[in-house]
Amino acid sequence: xxxxxxxxxxxxxxxxxxxxxxxxxxxxxxxxxxxxxxxxxxxxxxxxxxxxxxxxxxxxxxxxxxxxxxxxxxxxxxxxxxxxxxxxxxxxxxxxxxxxxxxxxxxxxxxxxxxxxxxxxxxxxxxxxxxxxxxxxxxxxxxxxxxxxxxxxxxxxxxxxxxxxxxxxxxxxxxxxxxxxxxxxxxxxxxxxxxxxxxxxxxxxxxxxxxxxxxxxxxxxxxxxxxxxxxxxxxxxxxxxxxxxxxxxxxxxxxxxxxxxxxxxxxxxxxxxxxxxxxxxxxxxxxxxxxxxxxxxxxxxxxxxxxxxxxxxxxxxxxxxxxxxxxxxxxxxxxxxxxxxxxxxxxxxxxxxxxxxxxxxxxxxxxxxxxxxxxxxxxxxxxxxxxxxxxxxxxxxxxxxxxxxxxxxxxxxxxxxxxxxxxxxxxxxxxxxxxxxxxxxxxxxxxxxxxxxxxxxxxxxxxxxxxxxxxxxxxxxxxxxxxxxxxxxxxxxxxxxxxxx
Numbered sequence: 345x346x347x348x349x350x351x352x353x354x355x356x357x358x359x360x361x362x363x364x365x366x367x368x369x370x371x372x373x374x375x376x377x378x379x380x381x382x383x384x385x386x387x388x389x390x391x392x393x394x395x396x397x398x399x400x401x402x403x404x405x406x407x408x409x410x411x412x413x414x415x416x417x418x419x420x421x422x423x424x425x426x427x428x429x430x431x432x433x434x435x436x437x438x439x440x441x442x443x444x445x446x447x448x449x450x451x452x453x454x455x456x457x458x459x460x461x462x463x464x465x466x467x468x469x470x471x472x473x474x475x476x477x478x479x480x481x482x483x484x485x486x487x488x489x490x491x492x493x494x495x496x497x498x499x500x501x502x503x504x505x506x507x508x509x510x511x512x513x514x515x516x517x518x519x520x521x522x523x524x525x526x527x528x529x530x531x532x533x534x535x536x537x538x539x540x541x542x543x544x545x546x547x548x549x550x551x552x553x554x555x556x557x558x559x560x561x562x563x564x565x566x567x568x569x570x571x572x573x574x575x576x577x578x579x580x581x582x583x584x585x586x587x588x589x590x591x592x593x594x595x596x597x598x599x600x601x602x603x604x605x606x607x608x609x610x611x612x613x614x615x616x617x618x619x620x621x622x623x624x625x626x627x628x629x630x631x632x633x634x635x636x637x638x639x640x641x642x643x644x645x646x647x648x649x650x651x652x653x654x655x656x657x658x659x660x661x662x663x664x665x666x667x668x669x670x671x672x673x674x675x676x677x678x679x680x681x682x683x684x685x686x687x688x689x690x691x692x693x694x695x696x697x698x699x700x701x702x703x704x705x706x707x708x709x710x711x712x713x714x715x716x717x718x719x720x721x722x723x724x725x726x727x728x729x730x731x732x733x734x735x736x737x738x739x740x741x742x743x744x745x746x747x748x749x750x751x752x753x754x755x756x757x758x759x760x761x762x763x764x765x766x767x768x769x770x771x772x773x774x775x776x777x778x779x780x781x782x783x784x785x786x787x788x789x790x791x792x793x794x795x796x797x798x799x800x801x802x803x804x805x806x807x808x809x810x811x812x813x814x815x816x817x818x819x820x821x822x823x824x825x826x827x828x829x830x831x832x833x834x835x836x837x838x839x840x841x842x843x844x845x
Contacts, residue, residue, distance in 0.1 A: 346629075346633075347533070348537060348633070351497050353529040353533040353625065354529075355521035355526045356525060357383065360727065361726070362382075362523045362724050362725065362726040363383060363725045363746055364723070364725075364747070364748050365387050366840065367753070368837065369741050370733055370743075371734075373733070374730050374734040377730050378727075385840060386841050387750075387841065388840075389839040391750055391751060392748075393749055394748045395524060396516045396521055396524045397518045397527070398518075399516075399525070399528070400514055401423060401427070402573040402574075403528070403573050403598060403599055404482050404484060405427050405445050406573055406601075407480065407482065407601060407602070408435050408438065408439060408600060408601065408602045408603075409443070409480070410478050410482055410603060411476050411478045411482070412424070412446070412447040412482045412484060413448045413465070413469065413472060413484065414449045414450070415452075415464075415483055416452055416487065416488050417451070418451045420449070420488075421447055424447050428444065430789055434600050437577050448472055450464040450467075450489075451464065461489050461494050462494050462498075465489075465496065465499050466502075469481055469500075469503045470507070472509070473507040473508070477508075479510065480510045480539065482511075482514060482534070483500065483513045484514050485515050485516065490515070490517040491519070496513050496515070510538055510539060512534045512537075513538075514530050515530055515533075516531070524723065524724075525621055525622075525724055528622050528625065531598070532623075532626040533625070540609060540610060564611070565593055565661065566593040566613055567587065568612040569595070570616065570622065570627070574789065575599070575794070576791055576792060576793070579795075579798065580596060582792060582795035582797050583618070584596075586654060587616075590657065590661065592657070598626075610630065613637075614660055616657060617638065617639060617640045618653075621699055623640065624640060640728075641731060643794075645702065645705035645793060645794060646706070646709030646799060647709075647796070648708050648712070649732070651675070654671060674796045682713070682800065685713070685804070685806075686713075688810060689714040689715050691714070691715075691716060692714075692716065692810065693715070693764045693765075694710050694717055694718065694763050694764065694767055695757065695758065695763040696767045697754065697768040697772060698722065698768055698769040699786075700723065701729065701732070702786055702787065703722050704720070704732045704736070706767055707720060707736060709799060713803055717739050718763060719744070719745070719763070720745070721744075721747060721754060721768075722745075722746050723748045724746060724748060745757060745836065745837070751775045752827060753839075755775060755825050755827055755831075756831060758775070758776050758781060760832070763781060764781075764810070765782045765784060767784050768783060768785070769787070770788060773785065777816050777819055778823045779820050780817050780819060781816060782810060782816045783809075783816065784802075784806055
């Protein structure tokens with residue numbers, strides 16, 4: 345796991361043998377994953393593909409008092425326009441004086457592609473320092489400078505002597521991987537190499553002295569809660585409420601944190617993830633180098649997985665009885681609140697799409713509410729989905745589509761399965777909506793989804809959508825997707841080739 349001496353981490357195809365092409369029963373997916381048979385599956389035809397640079401920016405653009413330099417053609421930073429407003433608002437919820445998103449583009453053109461773009465990068469770093477005086481300057485390396493061979497790390501090493509801001513290079517070139525979640529590793533790699541303080545538990549210390557350090561941190565009852573850019577601030581409030589009920593202290597990282605906040609990351613007693621897909625690289629490194637244990641196996645969405653998330657944390661601190669009392673109280677109140685919605689949800693058929701951990705957790709949530717889950721779609725799949733997916737007996741035979749994008753497969757599944765509602769990732773729901781299906785986001789950065797309160801809020805929004813599906817029905821009657829009728833008669837997974845798996 346010790347990749348930290350390298351300039352960039354391995355991509356997930358290599359590190360985790362992750363898969364981005366599968367179509368078949370959910371139970372078979374788990375079986376194939378556990379046998380290591382998913383990595384060789386390919387597509388004979390593909391439509392669209394995610395980019396790890398954009399996913400990296402989704403995290404890096406949130407960090408306060410930082411300037412993000414997108415090293416590449418001007419278009420590579422264009423996606424940041426859509427994030428500027430919410431980033432400023434969410435930063436100011438943590439710090440009213442936060443300036444919001446500031447980014448610079450090195451604007452590589454034909455001349456730089458021929459002659460190299462290192463001078464542009466140096467100029468951009470000095471401009472960011474002189475103009476904005478940030479605590480950190482984060483360099484996001486795109487495809488073009490990687491292909492032409494710009495030595496970003498050498499430029500950083502030279503210029504770092506001239507600026508006060510800490511320079512953080514992040515190697516997240518889109519062409520390197522088809523698993524866009526590799527972006528999380530690239531971001532955490534840059535943070536670990538440049539913003540984390542030296543190991544407070546020195547390997548040269550005697551074991552008794554190490555134990556004293558670790559016990560000190562345990563007594564502090566401080567946990568690092570690792571958030572994601574797709575969470576809302578209200579989600580964070582709910583997680584704070586749940587953990588403060590156990591009398592714990594929280595550091596919330598990495599999204600919307602200040603660069604100085606990462607120095608505290610090594611002083612926590614425990615790292616608590618809400619998504620293994622997002623955080624495994626970070627917590628594994630902190631465990632190996634800083635001896636900090638972690639909780640990684642679930643996400644606090646739905647009653648079952650919120651219970652498990654709390655119980656795992658409580659067990660670490662020896663607070664199982666207190667957690668059990670708290671959970672019983674929360675679930676009892678939630679059941680009373682959900683009673684008016686149960687009849688409406690009963691038997692409704694739902695297709696779920698999004699990140700691998702979220703879709704499986706939402707499948708459990710939807711079944712808990714009384715809906716029937718008839719299909720799942722995930723951007724990629726790896727070992728972290730096996731436990732959660734494998735334990736849900738009711739969905740072992742339903743179709744599971746692993747696909748980053750590939751809206752043609754989604755359109756086929758929607759046509760074939762005819763769900764009553766589609767629960768999906770923000771930005772992809774439109775495909776189902778255009779087929780006349782009511783849609784509800786899998787997450788939204790201004791709404792509550794996590795914890796017990798998140799279950800109720802999701803149920804309330806879902807009920808409103810199911811009671812009034814007229815807009816989507818009208819949309820479906822007046823819009824035609826760009827696929828021939830004969831495609832809808834084919835197997836949705838006909839372009840997925842498992843011959844080399």
